[in-house]
Amino acid sequence: MKTIQALLVAQLGLLSAVTFAQEQALEQAANDPTASLMNVQVADWYTADYHNLSGEEANSVVLRSAVPFTLAEQNHIFRVTAPYVTDSPSGSSGIADMTVFDLVTFDQDWGRWGVGAVGLLPTGGEKRGAENWGLGPAFGFVSQFPGMLLGVFNQNIFSLDAEQGREDVNVSVFQPIFNKSLGNGWALGTSEMSVTYDWENNRWASLPIGLKLVKLVRFGELPVQISGEYEYNLEDSRIVPENTFRVTAKFIFPGPG
Numbered sequence: 001m002k003t004i005q006a007l008l009v010a011q012l013g014l015l016s017a018v019t020f021a022q023e024q025a026l027e028q029a030a031n032d033p034t035a036s037l038m039n040v041q042v043a044d045w046y047t048a049d050y051h052n053l054s055g056e057e058a059n060s061v062v063l064r065s066a067v068p069f070t071l072a073e074q075n076h077i078f079r080v081t082a083p084y085v086t087d088s089p090s091g092s093s094g095i096a097d098m099t100v101f102d103l104v105t106f107d108q109d110w111g112r113w114g115v116g117a118v119g120l121l122p123t124g125g126e127k128r129g130a131e132n133w134g135l136g137p138a139f140g141f142v143s144q145f146p147g148m149l150l151g152v153f154n155q156n157i158f159s160l161d162a163e164q165g166r167e168d169v170n171v172s173v174f175q176p177i178f179n180k181s182l183g184n185g186w187a188l189g190t191s192e193m194s195v196t197y198d199w200e201n202n203r204w205a206s207l208p209i210g211l212k213l214v215k216l217v218r219f220g221e222l223p224v225q226i227s228g229e230y231e232y233n234l235e236d237s238r239i240v241p242e243n244t245f246r247v248t249a250k251f252i253f254p255g256p257g
Contacts, residue, residue, distance in 0.1 A: 036068035043248035097129035113141035207234035
């Protein structure tokens with residue numbers, strides 16, 4: 001009887017360890033833009049104030065979906081980001097410019113890297129967008145460590161066809177990736193932190209620093225990542241967001257296996 005009890009305890013311990021490892025792997029993948037993980041996220045981005053523009057705030061609801069697929073035996077990730085402006089200093093509301101990217105990913109012993117293309121769609125029109133079609137290369141890599149992710153994701157958008165009188169969009173966006181598991185589904189990492197350089201005007205368009213607190217929960221069998229972010233923009237020479245807060249719910253569809 002004692003032998004049977006010991007075997008049951010050992011099996012339960014092994015099952016618990018496997019479950020913990022699976023949850024931690026899912027938690028890390030949810031923070032990795034190069035991971036082949038289908039997800040849909042809904043976020044609220046609130047700008048509390050602006051540099052050089054007092055008494056104004058802004059808010060957007062951002063929908064983002066990532067869909068992995070295989071083409072010619074290569075793994076791809078296709079992602080669409082669609083912001084909907086609900087409040088802005090101009091008083092305008094509605095859909096803003098959308099972005100899409102397709103990333104071909106390659107698994108390595110140390111993690112994963114990917115290369116592809118990113119596009120800008122002028123869906124925001126004159127009031128909420130740049131009125132530019134844009135296209136450029138994208139690149140990213142992530143190194144995996146026990147309970148930790150480190151990496152960077154880079155997108156470059158260059159104007160293809162700007163409306164008359166509108167400035168070309170030629171930017172490079174760098175997103176540092178850091179995620180540290182804290183246990184029990186909690187994690188701490190960098191926020192969206194889209195560090196942006198404007199090649200058209202030879203200056204930094206955005207220099208944010210920020211943190212994100214994450215909790216992975218389940219609604220039945222559906223994993224959902226809930227996160228809260230805060231960012232401060234160090235670029236203060238123009239009218240740009242100063243303090244930004246984000247709340248996101250990411251619905252994850254891991255697929256079989």
